[in-house]
Amino acid sequence: LHPMVHAHPISGRLSVYLHLGMTGAVIEVNDVPDKPDEKSLRLLEDEEMRQLFNQYNDLLNAGLSDDSPYRTAPERQQRPEGVKPFTTAYQYEKGDVVFIDNLAVAHRAAPEAHESHLKQGLRVLHRTTIKAMKNFDPPYGLPPMVNVHGPNPLGQGVWRGGGVGYRWDDGIRMQN
Secondary structure, eight states, rough: OOOSSSOOOOTEEEEEETTTTOOOOOEEEETTTTEEEEEEEOOOOOHHHHHHHHHHHHHHHHHOOOOTTOOOOOOOOOOOTOOOOTTTOOOTTTTOOOOOOOOOOOOOOGGGGSOHHHHHOOOOOOOOOOSSSSSSOOSSSSOOOTTTTSTTTSSOOOOOOSOOOOOOOOOOOOOO
């Protein structure tokens, strides 16, 4: 478990940490009326998950506009033609190495990357993950890990165990 929105451990900027292909549940935290020190937890329902994932997917597809208050001056520089605001596209060449800060950058492969190797060529990806500076231990007494193969820990709401993630749009082949 980890917060969906977190402060980057170096920059302090808020970032969304949501994987559209692997997220199996989203826990909402609410205040308990007349009990300021208590919180109630609930899993989002199916329609809420669909709405959240579609909105996030739309944002990833669109990027942020040039006049977005979330952009800084260097980010407003001229982009190559065809590159959406606040996004970049990288054409890999043999021997390339790319570093991505998973704590701050939403990234995904282009749809073509999931085509047959007969159509697009063999795609070989080696991934290395570096341990975070600190754990993203969740607040509100939630455990840092849950049995993803186990039953729904909160009883109601969407819980897709097994590390496959919630299938929020059957028309999208790869949801990552």
